[in-house]
Amino acid sequence: MSQTTVSRALNGFPEVSEKTRQVVLEAAAKHNYKPNTRARRLATGKSMTIGHLVCVSKEHEMVNPIFADFIAGASARYAQSRYDLLLSLVPDEVEFSSYKEWAARSAVDGVVVHAPRVDEQRIAQLNDLNMPFVVHGRSSNTFEKYNWVDVNNERSFFRATQLLIELGHTTIGLINGVADMDFAMRRAQGYQRALKENNIEQADSYVTHSEMTEPNGYKNALALLDLPDPPTALVTSSIIMANGIRRALDEHELKLGRDVSVITHDDDLSYFRDAAAVPVYTATRSSVREAGRLSADLLLKTIADPGRDPEGILLDAELILGSSTKPPRPR
Amino acid sequence: MSQTTVSRALNGFPEVSEKTRQVVLEAAAKHNYKPNTRARRLATGKSMTIGHLVCVSKEHEMVNPIFADFIAGASARYAQSRYDLLLSLVPDEVEFSSYKEWAARSAVDGVVVHAPRVDEQRIAQLNDLNMPFVVHGRSSNTFEKYNWVDVNNERSFFRATQLLIELGHTTIGLINGVADMDFAMRRAQGYQRALKENNIEQADSYVTHSEMTEPNGYKNALALLDLPDPPTALVTSSIIMANGIRRALDEHELKLGRDVSVITHDDDLSYFRDAAAVPVYTATRSSVREAGRLSADLLLKTIADPGRDPEGILLDAELILGSSTKPPRPR
DNA sequence: TCAAGCTTTCAAAGCGCTTTGGAAATTGTT
C-alpha cells in the first residue's frame, strides 16, 4: 500500500475507500503509528501550535495566578482541534520580540495576548506581523481591529459599588490591580461612576493600585483602614487580594461583613472556588476558564478563516450575593 | 552565497570564516530571518520541545496552583537552551495516553511529570517508551531508576511537628493533600514520626486529606475544631489551605497563633509570598520556582547525554519562624 | 612555479510527511 493511500486514509480524505481506510487505521493502531509531527508540519506548512506569552513582572517575579485556569480552558479547546499549546513566561520587556521571533521562525499559527494594558503596543505590532491573535481583555487606547474576549469590567464594578451605596455605605475604598492594566482602569471607572452618580466625593487616597498578591491586599487594606475617615466598605479586583484584606481586618479586630463590607471580583479560580450556598464574598463573578475556552475558540476560527472580521466577545460578570456585605454599622 | 554556508554561519560551525559569518549574521538581522522551525526540526530530527502534562482533576476541575510558578522557573531555563515548552492540561485518566501520543508522533524530546502518586505508573511507562523525563517529586512504590527533584517532605514535616510539640502542643492536626499523592504521604509520615517519638497518641480523625483549595482548608479546619478535644495546633500542606484555616479560626473567634498555632508548607508562590520581616506563617518553605529551574536543568542534561545515570535532587525546605506559632493557651 | 595541505565554499541528498497529476481498477452503459 502506498504512502499516499495511508496519508489519505489517516487524514480522512474521501479518495480512499472505507474498506482500505479501516485496514490502514487498524494497522496504525496496532503499531501505534502516528504521523511524525515535524514532517507533517513541514509538509503542510502549518505549525498546529498556539503560542501563549505570559509576562512575569520583572519587579516582583509575579506570575498572574489566573493564567493557570485560563489556560486550562484554552487547552481543552486546542486538544479538540489537535493544536498544541506553546507556552513561554518572559520578563515583560522582551514580550514583543518573542512574538516577532515566533513569527520569523513560524513556530506558531496564532497567539493569545494576556493582560493588555490601557496603551497596548502589541496589538498594532501583531496586526503588522499579520499574525492571528486574540486578546484576553481589551485595550482602550487603540483604534486597531482585533479579536478579544473580556468581561464587562466597568459595568460590574459600577454595580458592585452601587450595591454598597444602596446598603448605606458612603466611604468606599477600591483595592485595584496595577493602574496601567486595562481591566484595572475600567474597573476604576465603574467604581468612580457609581460614586459620582450618587454624589459621593472622595479623595484619591481611597484607591490603591498594585499587583494582585495577598500581601498587597493586606498592605493596601491596612493603609485604607488607617485613613482618618476609614472606609466602611471595600471593592477589590481579586479574590487573592480579598484574602489579604480579610487578614488586615482580622488584625484590626474587624469582622468581614459586619464591620467592613467587601466585594471582590471572583475569577472562579479552581483553588478558590467560593461555592458555599451563601458564598463567603459578595462578588462580581466570571469564570476565567470559560474565557480561556472562548478565546481559544475565537482564535481557531480566525486561523481557519483568515478573512474573518475581528470579533469581540463581552462576558457579563454576575453579581453574586455573599455574606461579606451588610449595611454599615452605626457609629 | 550557498545555503550550506548560511546554515553553518548561523549555527556556529567552525567551517565558516569569521568574515563570512558576520556578513550572514548582518543580512539575517536585517531581514529578520530566522530558520523555519518546522524545517529545522525535521532536518535535525529533534523537536527542541519539552512537554509538560498537568493533570486537571476530573472531580473538581482543579488545577494545581503551584504549577504556574514551577513552569515559570522551568521556562526560563528552556529559553536559555532554545527549547520550547509544550503544555497540556488533561483529565487525569488520559495522562499516560498523552505521553504515548507525544512519543509516537515525536512531538517532544522529553517530559516533566507533575504530581506523582505513591504508586506511580507513569514512571515505568516512560522508561519503557525510552522517553527522557524528570519527575517533580518522587514515587515511593517504584524500583525504577528515574530523574527527580523533590523537597525533603518527611523531614520538614517532622521538624514542623516537633517544633509544635516543643512549644507544648500535644494535640496537633494535619490538614494534608490528597492521600495518594506521594508528597502528602511523606508529609504524613514525618508528622506521625514526630508524634510517635514524643509518645503522643492521636486518633486518625486529626488528619484530613483533600485537594488543597481554600474551601477545603476551611472545611477541614472546622471539622478538626469541632472534635471533642480540638487540636491546639495544625500543620498543613499548602498556604492556600492555610488561608482557609485562618477563615475557620476567624469564624470560631479564635486568633491565629494565640489560640491555635499553624505551620504551613510554603511553596513561595509569587502571589502569596510571605515576605514580611516576621512572616505571617511559620512555614516549611521551599521555592517551587527553583524546583522548576532545577528540573528543567536536569532534563536538558539528560537529553544532551542519554547515557547519563538518573539523578535525584533533594531540596531541603527551610523552617521559617513566623507569628502563627505560640505555646498553647492554658485551659 | 608547482604540488601539497589547508581553508572556505557549494551542489545534492536527505528528513518523513502531504499533495499533485496521472495511471489502474472497477463499475455502469450501450
Add this chain to the structure above:
DNA sequence: AACAATTTCCAAAGCGCTTTGAAAGCTTGA
C-alpha cells in the same frame, strides 16, 4: 464486448532546512 465514467490507488515532487562529500580557493615550502 467495448467504451466512458467513476472510483481507487500510486510515483514523484516538494516543504525549508541540515549534513555530507567533494570542489574550489588560498597558503606555504621546495
